[in-house]
Amino acid sequence: MTFTNCFRKLSTVSLALLLGGVLTAHAFQLGRREAAEWIQTLERPQRIEGLKIDEILARLNLKPGMVIADIGSGSGVFSRPLAKAVAPSGKVIAVDIEPGLLSYVAERAAKEGIPNIETHLAVPDDAKLPGPVVDLVFIHDVLHHIEHRDVYLKNLVKYMKPDGRLALIELDFTDPQSPHRDQADQQVTKDQIMQWTAAAGLKPVQQFDLFPGKKHFIIFGLDEHAGH
Numbered sequence: 001m002t003f004t005n006c007f008r009k010l011s012t013v014s015l016a017l018l019l020g021g022v023l024t025a026h027a028f029q030l031g032r033r034e035a036a037e038w039i040q041t042l043e044r045p046q047r048i049e050g051l052k053i054d055e056i057l058a059r060l061n062l063k064p065g066m067v068i069a070d071i072g073s074g075s076g077v078f079s080r081p082l083a084k085a086v087a088p089s090g091k092v093i094a095v096d097i098e099p100g101l102l103s104y105v106a107e108r109a110a111k112e113g114i115p116n117i118e119t120h121l122a123v124p125d126d127a128k129l130p131g132p133v134v135d136l137v138f139i140h141d142v143l144h145h146i147e148h149r150d151v152y153l154k155n156l157v158k159y160m161k162p163d164g165r166l167a168l169i170e171l172d173f174t175d176p177q178s179p180h181r182d183q184a185d186q187q188v189t190k191d192q193i194m195q196w197t198a199a200a201g202l203k204p205v206q207q208f209d210l211f212p213g214k215k216h217f218i219i220f221g222l223d224e225h226a227g228h
Contacts, residue, residue: 039104042075052210053081056140056217059208060167065089066135069159071127072096072142076105076117082138083109083117091116093134095127125151129159137166141215144171144188153200157222166202166220168193172213190216201226 041047056078062068062085070079073094083092094105094117102119109117122128125148137156146152156166173187193216194204202220210217 039075042077048077053078055210057081057085060136062086067133068092068136068138069127069129069134070094071137071139073105074101076108078138078140079105079117080109080114083114087116091118093118093120093129095120095122097122097124126155127159132159132161134159135161135164140169141171143168150196150199153196157200157202160222162222164222168220169215169217171215
């Protein structure tokens with residue numbers, strides 16, 4: 001079966017498409033469409049260029065041997081460059097709740113010769129990773145698509161190593177061009193982010209103004225004074 005035909009068999013798909021290239025089935029449904037069509041949209045070169053992937057990775061202090069969990073990995077737009085950055089001894093765990101997208105990530109990685117991407121099927125409130133194995137949790141434009149954000153973040157902490165970090169990039173809902181400006185249930189404020197992460201036992205250690213007025217970019221570490 002060819003790469004494209006495999007996904008054309010998915011005739012009914014519920015996907016939530018974000019600007020950052022991540023998908024979850026949790027927040028809302030887009031119209032019924034073949035997965036191959038959505039993947040073509042997500043992988044469009046002009047769109048990927050606007051994500052500032054290289055600039056983001058340059059700020060993550062990535063090193064060979066690291067384990068990264070790409071939460072809401074979608075089509076793997078970030079999983080692939082992250083995996084290359086931590087090769088050969090590191091790996092990326094592409095986490096999503098949509099099996100079809102994880103199949104795409106795996107096949108695309110094999111096609112491009114990227115052996116250090118693992119796919120992992122999660123549930124809406126929990127990444128369900130195998131213990132505290134992660135050096136970096138990466139969440140790009142996903143948090144506002146998770147219903148129980150506080151619960152999800154608390155669960156994520158369980159999978160971080162003691163010196164692990166969480167890199168969170170989230171839409172600024174005050175942006176007048178935000179795609180969710182008219183969807184109150186998908187508007188997340190910076191204050192809420194800080195409250196939820198603090199309750200999860202995380203503290204901000206770095207902030208970057210890479211997307212002024214468009215997105216928040218914050219890196220968190222575990223707060224040694226908080227109970228986990």
